[in-house]
Amino acid sequence: MPRESRLPVPIRNALPEGRILEDPATRLVYEYDAWSIVRNPPLAVAFPESTAEVRNLVRACIESGVAWTARGAGTCLSGGATPSGGTCLLIETSRMDRILSLDPEDRIAVVQPGRINLELSRAAAPFGLHFAPDPSSQSASTLGGNLAENAGGPHCFKYGMTTDHVLGLTLVDGEGEVCRLHRDDGLDLCGLVVGSEGTFGVLTECELRLIPTPTAVRTFLASFSSMEAACRAVAKIVSSGTVPAALEILDRLSIEAVEASVFAAGYPKGADAVLLVELDGEEDEVEAERIPVLRAVQSEAPLEVEETSDPEQRARLWRGRKGAFGAMGRLKPDLFVLDGVVPPSKLAAVLAEITAIGREQDILLSNVFHAGDGNLHPNLSFDGRNPGERERAMEAGRRILKLCVDAGGSISGEHGIGFEKIEHLSYLFSPTDLEILGEVRRCFDPAERCNPGKVLPLGRACGEGSSARRPGILPSREREDP
Amino acid sequence: MIPTDEPCLSAADPGSPPPPTDLPQDAALEMLRSPYERSLDCVHCGLCLPPCPTYRVSGHESDSPRGRILLIRAMAEGRLSPDDASGWEALDGCLDCRACESACPSGVTYGRILEETRRERPRLARGSLRERSLRFLLDRFIASPRGRKAALEAAVLLRALGLDRLLSRLPVLPGLLRHALSLGRSLPPRSSRRPIPPGLYPAEGPPKARIGLFTGCLMEDFFGNANRAALSLLRRCGLEVLVPSDQGCCGALHLHQGFEEACVRLLERNFAAFEGVDFIVSTAAGCGSTLREAGAIRGNDRACAFSSRVLDLSVCLDRFGPPPRPRAVPLRVVWDDPCHLRHAQGITEEPRRLLRGIPGLRLLEVEASESCCGSAGIYNLRRPETADAILERRLEALLGSGAEAVVTGNPGCQLQIANGLRARRSPLEVFHLAEILERAAGGGETAPKAPALNGSRSSRPA
Numbered sequence: 045m046p047r048e049s050r051l052p053v054p055i056r057n058a059l060p061e062g063r064i065l066e067d068p069a070t071r072l073v074y075e076y077d078a079w080s081i082v083r084n085p086p087l088a089v090a091f092p093e094s095t096a097e098v099r100n101l102v103r104a105c106i107e108s109g110v111a112w113t114a115r116g117a118g119t120c121l122s123g124g125a126t127p128s129g130g131t132c133l134l135i136e137t138s139r140m141d142r143i144l145s146l147d148p149e150d151r152i153a154v155v156q157p158g159r160i161n162l163e164l165s166r167a168a169a170p171f172g173l174h175f176a177p178d179p180s181s182q183s184a185s186t187l188g189g190n191l192a193e194n195a196g197g198p199h200c201f202k203y204g205m206t207t208d209h210v211l212g213l214t215l216v217d218g219e220g221e222v223c224r225l226h227r228d229d230g231l232d233l234c235g236l237v238v239g240s241e242g243t244f245g246v247l248t249e250c251e252l253r254l255i256p257t258p259t260a261v262r263t264f265l266a267s268f269s270s271m272e273a274a275c276r277a278v279a280k281i282v283s284s285g286t287v288p289a290a291l292e293i294l295d296r297l298s299i300e301a302v303e304a305s306v307f308a309a310g311y312p313k314g315a316d317a318v319l320l321v322e323l324d325g326e327e328d329e330v331e332a333e334r335i336p337v338l339r340a341v342q343s344e345a346p347l348e349v350e351e352t353s354d355p356e357q358r359a360r361l362w363r364g365r366k367g368a369f370g371a372m373g374r375l376k377p378d379l380f381v382l383d384g385v386v387p388p389s390k391l392a393a394v395l396a397e398i399t400a401i402g403r404e405q406d407i408l409l410s411n412v413f414h415a416g417d418g419n420l421h422p423n424l425s426f427d428g429r430n431p432g433e434r435e436r437a438m439e440a441g442r443r444i445l446k447l448c449v450d451a452g453g454s455i456s457g458e459h460g461i462g463f464e465k466i467e468h469l470s471y472l473f474s475p476t477d478l479e480i481l482g483e484v485r486r487c488f489d490p491a492e493r494c495n496p497g498k499v500l501p502l503g504r505a506c507g508e509g510s511s512a513r514r515p516g517i518l519p520s521r522e523r524e525d526p
Numbered sequence: 527m528i529p530t531d532e533p534c535l536s537a538a539d540p541g542s543p544p545p546p547t548d549l550p551q552d553a554a555l556e557m558l559r560s561p562y563e564r565s566l567d568c569v570h571c572g573l574c575l576p577p578c579p580t581y582r583v584s585g586h587e588s589d590s591p592r593g594r595i596l597l598i599r600a601m602a603e604g605r606l607s608p609d610d611a612s613g614w615e616a617l618d619g620c621l622d623c624r625a626c627e628s629a630c631p632s633g634v635t636y637g638r639i640l641e642e643t644r645r646e647r648p649r650l651a652r653g654s655l656r657e658r659s660l661r662f663l664l665d666r667f668i669a670s671p672r673g674r675k676a677a678l679e680a681a682v683l684l685r686a687l688g689l690d691r692l693l694s695r696l697p698v699l700p701g702l703l704r705h706a707l708s709l710g711r712s713l714p715p716r717s718s719r720r721p722i723p724p725g726l727y728p729a730e731g732p733p734k735a736r737i738g739l740f741t742g743c744l745m746e747d748f749f750g751n752a753n754r755a756a757l758s759l760l761r762r763c764g765l766e767v768l769v770p771s772d773q774g775c776c777g778a779l780h781l782h783q784g785f786e787e788a789c790v791r792l793l794e795r796n797f798a799a800f801e802g803v804d805f806i807v808s809t810a811a812g813c814g815s816t817l818r819e820a821g822a823i824r825g826n827d828r829a830c831a832f833s834s835r836v837l838d839l840s841v842c843l844d845r846f847g848p849p850p851r852p853r854a855v856p857l858r859v860v861w862d863d864p865c866h867l868r869h870a871q872g873i874t875e876e877p878r879r880l881l882r883g884i885p886g887l888r889l890l891e892v893e894a895s896e897s898c899c900g901s902a903g904i905y906n907l908r909r910p911e912t913a914d915a916i917l918e919r920r921l922e923a924l925l926g927s928g929a930e931a932v933v934t935g936n937p938g939c940q941l942q943i944a945n946g947l948r949a950r951r952s953p954l955e956v957f958h959l960a961e962i963l964e965r966a967a968g969g970g971e972t973a974p975k976a977p978a979l980n981g982s983r984s985s986r987p988a
């Protein structure tokens with residue numbers, strides 16, 4: 045170490061030379077993820093390459109009394125990958141990106157967690173397979189991050205969220221034990237870990253299901269002069285019994301932002317809403333489903349309807365949707381993306397109220413969302429340098445989430461709780477609920493050192509030593525490590 | 527066990543205070559005003575990480591565009607000392623390949639952010655004596671085309687004398703020189719390096735427009751063949767071609783190193799030299815991109831008028847041609863997108879269209895064709911290890927593609943790829959687009975024959 049190291053010796057010795065960095069530039073760039081509200085420089089950043097190295101790191105942290113946070117690509121929108129605090133070690137998985145095995149016959153891939161989502165699908169493409177969950181960040185986000193957040197995406201309406209595609213995983217838990225969990229192992233502990241936002245341990249291997257890439261895909265783009273019409277069209281499609289692969293809506297401000305960016309997709313600029321519908325499957329299946337979709341769309345007097353199965357044209361139509369978040373960056377220096385869920389039947393009404401909240405708080409507000417499952421993504425664009433603007437944005441966010449819960453929905457569809465929504469948990473859970481959830485978490489991480497302060501408020505274990513772990517719950521098996 | 531702070535931390539934990547800076551905060555902000563304003567477009571989404579070649583090598587956020595932008599912003603905000611070595615280490619590691627710009631949904635003008643920051647470097651940071659002297663040497667000799675030419679000429683001379691391999695094995699030789707020697711071995715032989723005499727060359731048939739051919743320094747000195755092929759192709763397309771004698775270096779290398787003034791001086795000279803032509807055509811993607819950005823750099827009408835007339839050779843041939851392609855070129859080739867064509871100028875279709883029109887030629891696509899080859903101006907001389915690691919990824923894709931030749935449009939890339947292939951003893955040949963097109967047009971002899979572009983056929987050890 046060139047400078048005087050601030051690191052406890054066990055941590056310094058946990059990895060080979062040069063794979064733990066603590067220089068000012070490194071500590072600065074890892075202060076936060078894609079949610080910019082809370083920033084904490086980590087104590088240092090470690091770059092392990094294997095399960096054994098992660099285990100060594102975690103054990104060294106335990107020995108030194110240091111907390112740790114795992115990080116993939118840092119695209120998390122709720123602060124999950126932001127270091128828990130100034131004495132937190134960041135464990136970055138970017139160097140754990142290998143595919144350990146890919147079995148096209150059984151359609152199973154075992155990957156390290158730092159593998160980028162899209163790059164798994166790319167490797168599976170020659171076998172006619174792909175990994176179905178497709179968060180809009182899929183070109184950058186890692187599978188470890190996807191599992192930790194139980195990420196969703198446009199195509200999850202038909203194919204299910206990340207958790208539906210996980211067969212097993214390897215986890216270094218809060219006590220530095222290597223646990224191998226499998227879906228078939230009796231109690232579905234594996235399902236418990238998916239979506240725990242890195243608070244149960246650090247994932248080091250993921251066993252994932254691949255599915256055949258559909259032979260026929262057809263994408264529709266319909267533009268409407270009102271958001272209500274677009275939402276009604278969605279309701280009609282869903283009630284017709286058709287299960288589109290994706291149902292996405294962008295509102296006027298989003299359309300404008302996208303069209304001004306490199307992701308310009310040719311969305312009609314005057315429209316109040318555009319609806320993207322995708323059908324996939326076998327040729328005849330798609331052909332049969334296209335009629336009810338077109339009927340539903342036509343009945344709402346669309347401004348324009350485009351239909352294509354040409355791969356390039358489809359990519360163009362999707363480009364705008366996938367780039368919508370970044371395109372909002374053009375509007376204001378700061379962006380705060382919400383992730384509320386409402387029953388699909390209440391979409392139009394809730395959206396109208398959300399718009400009203402934006403207006404009241406004087407915050408630029410746009411909406412891009414998964415209409416099929418009522419997962420809203422209101423984007424709040426603001427300039428945090430202006431006095432009061434950040435606070436107004438936070439207040440708008442708080443009111444919108446409350447609105448979603450009051451409408452019978454939830455505060456998070458897929459972006460997680462992280463730091464961002466901890467205080468909003470009380471809209472959904474009683475103190476007793478939270479206590480029980482805390483108990484579950486402490487089965488994996490009794491001392492709450494693993495990504496502390498995220499998802500759940502810090503519980504009893506903190507400060508008073510560790511509550512005893514219930515023995516025998518986790519099937520833990522050490523690997524023969526070198 | 528080492529006593530450390532409470533492990534359980536709340537979100538409000540401020541962490542450690544920002545490192546102190548020597549400059550008064552406002553001074554740094556004033557100097558970095560423009561890059562700072564540009565950086566505000568970044569929403570920290572991370573979509574630019576995977577395409578960034580340096581991030582892919584190290585996996586460090588500080589080697590990524592998002593990280594670099596944050597470092598510059600932090601310098602402006604006084605949260606990172608402008609003298610901090612780790613910060614400049616990260617910024618210096620950038621290839622300036624602009625792959626991040628193509629991926630960014632927010633339209634962040636990363637290239638300008640970096641160039642404007644590097645421009646302010648001497649005022650912002652003193653650095654240690656060793657650092658400063660090293661930078662001086664690099665900047666004055668390697669970053670200047672003349673200095674680089676001298677180094678490469680020396681390498682060629684050593685090769686002629688048969689001393690190069692001997693020298694490059696000497697353990698005392700610094701890595702940089704060793705690398706220059708290795709590149710020198712991949713240069714085309716002197717016979718194929720005749721420069722074009724300045725003058726006005728008539729069009730074949732009635733002239734459609736008057737073109738000014740920008741010959742470039744490295745391009746002209748070492749790849750004169752390609753320039754001559756370009757001249758011939760332009761004329762075949764019915765274009766009159768002026769090769770001005772008083773043209774000069776475009777200033778790209780200076781610009782990328784932060785010497786914007788030097789770049790502007792060089793640009794001014796070219797504004798004058800190309801007065802009166804309809805279009806200025808560049809055969810080198812790197813030069814073309816700087817010439818096309820002259821307007822943005824200089825910001826006056828004259829510069830803008832100049833910039834708007836600059837075309838890459840492929841665009842010009844596609845627009846006014848295509849040139850006749852009567853002769854078959856039975857090769858499986860890969861078009862290797864130079865970063866400064868694909869990312870800086872957004873040109874991907876024209877060269878492919880021209881190649882596809884050649885009878886007998888099969889154009890293959892490889893994954894990662896959008897990723898830098900590691901040449902990046904003088905990057906391969908400054909950071910040979912990173913450049914090699916980046917090249918490795920690219921070569922793997924090329925070698926796995928089944929192609930027989932690689933076609934590109936930038937001298938630096940041509941040299942870098944040829945060098946990498948030679949080291950791997952691959953039989954793949956590397957051509958400039960103009961050479962292949964000219965061969966198809968019937969001009970034959972300009973396309974160099976092996977081992978002109980790679981010495982791999984002569985089983986010289988790498």
Ligand SMILES: Cc1cc2nc3c(=O)[nH]c(=O)nc-3n(C[C@H](O)[C@H](O)[C@H](O)COP(=O)(O)OP(=O)(O)OC[C@H]3O[C@@H](n4cnc5c(N)ncnc54)[C@H](O)[C@@H]3O)c2cc1C
Pocket residue numbers: 077078113114115116117118119120121123124125137157178179180181184185186187188189190191192193194195196197198241242243245246247248369370458459495570571572
């Ligand atoms: C432009 C954009 C679009 C997005 N679109 C979507 C979308 O459509 N759907 C969606 O669901 N999300 C979306 N997101 C959010 C984000 O991309 C996802 O949450 C993603 O899964 C995060 O992956 P990551 O690799 O970036 O993880 P990070 O941000 O690095 O980490 C996320 C969380 O996972 C934990 N973690 C990471 N790696 C591990 C590991 N190995 N072991 C244990 N815990 C780990 C971290 O501690 C953190 O809590 C989007 C984000 C952006 C910026």
Ligand code: SF4
Pocket residue numbers: 577578579580581589590591594619620621622623624625626627636
């Ligand atoms: S210019 Fe290239 S090397 Fe530099 S940050 Fe962008 S993608 Fe990375």
Ligand code: SF4
Pocket residue numbers: 370373567568569570571572573574575591592595626629630631632633634
């Ligand atoms: S893609 Fe653009 S907006 Fe996103 S982090 Fe990179 S530079 Fe910033």
